[in-house]
Amino acid sequence: MDAELTTHFSHEANPTEALKAVFRRHASGVAVITTLDSEGKPVGFTATSMTSLGSNPPLATFNVARGASSWPAISNAGFVAIHTLGARNLELAKRMAADHTLRFVPEDWSAGPQGVPILHAATSVLIAKVREIHFVESNAIVVVDVSEALLGEPDDSLLYSQRAYYIPGSKLE
Amino acid sequence: MDAELTTHFSHEANPTEALKAVFRRHASGVAVITTLDSEGKPVGFTATSMTSLGSNPPLATFNVARGASSWPAISNAGFVAIHTLGARNLELAKRMAADHTLRFVPEDWSAGPQGVPILHAATSVLIAKVREIHFVESNAIVVVDVSEALLGEPDDSLLYSQRAYYIPGSKLE
Numbered sequence: 164m165d166a167e168l169t170t171h172f173s174h175e176a177n178p179t180e181a182l183k184a185v186f187r188r189h190a191s192g193v194a195v196i197t198t199l200d201s202e203g204k205p206v207g208f209t210a211t212s213m214t215s216l217g218s219n220p221p222l223a224t225f226n227v228a229r230g231a232s233s234w235p236a237i238s239n240a241g242f243v244a245i246h247t248l249g250a251r252n253l254e255l256a257k258r259m260a261a262d263h264t265l266r267f268v269p270e271d272w273s274a275g276p277q278g279v280p281i282l283h284a285a286t287s288v289l290i291a292k293v294r295e296i297h298f299v300e301s302n303a304i305v306v307v308d309v310s311e312a313l314l315g316e317p318d319d320s321l322l323y324s325q326r327a328y329y330i331p332g333s334k335l336e
Numbered sequence: 337m338d339a340e341l342t343t344h345f346s347h348e349a350n351p352t353e354a355l356k357a358v359f360r361r362h363a364s365g366v367a368v369i370t371t372l373d374s375e376g377k378p379v380g381f382t383a384t385s386m387t388s389l390g391s392n393p394p395l396a397t398f399n400v401a402r403g404a405s406s407w408p409a410i411s412n413a414g415f416v417a418i419h420t421l422g423a424r425n426l427e428l429a430k431r432m433a434a435d436h437t438l439r440f441v442p443e444d445w446s447a448g449p450q451g452v453p454i455l456h457a458a459t460s461v462l463i464a465k466v467r468e469i470h471f472v473e474s475n476a477i478v479v480v481d482v483s484e485a486l487l488g489e490p491d492d493s494l495l496y497s498q499r500a501y502y503i504p505g506s507k508l509e
Contacts, residue, residue: 164486167446171456172486181485182394185460188420190493190504191387192362212387214364216399217475221355224399224477226389247361253508273340283344287358297470299479302390304397306472312354313337313345320363320497322504331363331497332505335426 190324195246195259196225197272197280200236205267205280208233209260211323213245221309223291229301232263240293242277243307246285249318250330255284256321257328276311286320288313363497368419368432369398370445370453373409378440378453381406382433384496386418394482396464402474405436413466415450416480419458422491423503428457429494430501449484459493461486 164174175181197207208231216222223245227237237243248256259266267280275281276290291307319330337347348354370380381404389395396418400410410416421429432439440453448454449463464480492503 164448165446167456168448168454168486172454172461172488175485175487178394178482178484179391181462182388182391182396182482184487185418185420185462185485186388188422188459188490188493189365189367189386190363190495192364192497194362212389212397213362214385214387214399215355215359216385216477217401217473218352218355220473221351222472222475223355224385224397226387226397228390245358247358249361250508273338275337275341281341281345283340286361288345289354289358295470295472297468297477297479299395299468300390300393302395304389304470304477304479306470306477309351309355311351312348312358313341314348314357315345317361319505320361321508322363322495324365324493324504328508329504330506330508331495331502332492333503335423335494335501335503 187325190322193248193256193321193323195248195282196243198236198240198243199278201239205272206233206236207259207266209256222306223309224304224306227303227305229303237305242279242290242292244275244279244281245289245291246282247287248321249286250321251318252284252321253328281313286315286318360498363495366421366429366494366496368421368455369416371409371413371416372451374412378445379406379409380432380439382429395479396482397477397479400476400478402476410478415452415463415465417448417452417454418462418464419455420460421494422459423494424491425457425494426501454486459488459491
């Protein structure tokens with residue numbers, strides 16, 4: 164590294180540690196993605212990888228590990244529901260990232276458009292059709308076509324950073 | 337929509353409006369991605385789509401419109417630099433999203449590992465090798481292998497939400 168860079172940065176040569184250290188400095192929005200499994204039961208998981216891909220046509224992407232409990236259902240899904248979460252959904256975000264057998268409580272959700280499980284407390288829900296899935300090592304990138312949305316009560320967006328949940332603070336101008 | 341859902345949500349049937357309305361309720365971290373063009377000049381752009389894909393091996397993804405000024409260079413890049421930004425980088429985030437001929441100021445950057453342009457003020461930088469690119473309509477999903485990182489002075493993570501920049505506020509527990 165040249166002298167100029169050394170005054171600004173320390174070097175992390177290990178690729179795995181490099182990824183961890185950089186993502187510790189990056190914040191993400193929190194989403195919950197749900198679908199039905201082959202028996203018609205709801206499955207879902209908390210994701211920090213949901214992002215917009217384009218608006219014409221409207222497309223979004225998210226990533227999932229192919230070892231995840233939801234993967235078999237996601238890999239066979241026609242449609243998924245992508246929920247944005249707010250401050251009021253902290254417990255839901257944690258539950259959807261914990262024991263997969265305890266993620267759905269009957270009174271929390273109902274079947275929505277295309278039959279996908281809709282979590283009532285979310286701030287909004289995209290109903291989207293799985294368009295293509297790209298495998299990369301043991302992971303999958305899922306590309307979806309947006310078909311419609313359900314818009315709930317607004318709230319401060321839920322964020323994930325440094326292994327903890329936050330809400331946005333000061334606006335910078 | 338069934339009665340239960342109607343009590344929680346309003347319906348947006350237009351797919352483009354659905355995407356916009358949902359992403360208005362989602363916050364994202366802010367990154368700047370840089371590389372060299374075929375003449376060896378620095379190019380780069382502000383991205384809210386940077387996300388981790390997996391840690392073993394360490395992988396990341398970001399999205400880029402194939403009409404963007406940086407696309408020709410990204411599509412031919414061997415390596416890219418993915419910078420995480422902090423509160424101190426607000427002006428940089430705005431500049432890297434504005435007129436592409438004015439994005440690089442000589443004193444702000446220098447050539448780093450693999451020759452990629454490194455912006456000195458970033459909170460950290462992933463140096464990553466382009467592994468594969470998937471075209472979806474007029475967009476591209478870029479998958480990279482992480483090779484190393486430069487770790488700068490920590491700062492509050494820069495966020496983008498509701499067309500404005502923020503820093504994280506209260507931690508929720």
